[in-house]
Amino acid sequence: MGFRLPGKFIAKQSAEARNVPKGYLAVYVGEAQKKRFMVPISYLKSPLFQNLLIQAEEEFGFDHPMGGLTIPCTEEAFIDVTRSLNSL
Secondary structure, three states, X not given: XXXXXXXXXXEOOOHHHHOOOOOEEEEEEOOOOOEEEEEEHHHHHOHHHHHHHXXXXXXXXXXXXXXXXXXXXXXXXXXXXXHHHHOO
């Protein structure tokens, strides 16, 4: 949702969406209770993280219930993946 100005498009964002630092992506993870994580966009190149994105695509398509990218795995599994990526 947004509005147009001549030559520009300005999207309306929630306060939470504006609180994502430059170079990061907000994702929601968890089974019953979703938790918000900030991940560096550099993770998008990683095969480990890409597998999580494939799972999200298979489960949700482009309709993410949280309004943002939702990763369908346990919080513990997500932390293990990000811990592995941080050690590279």
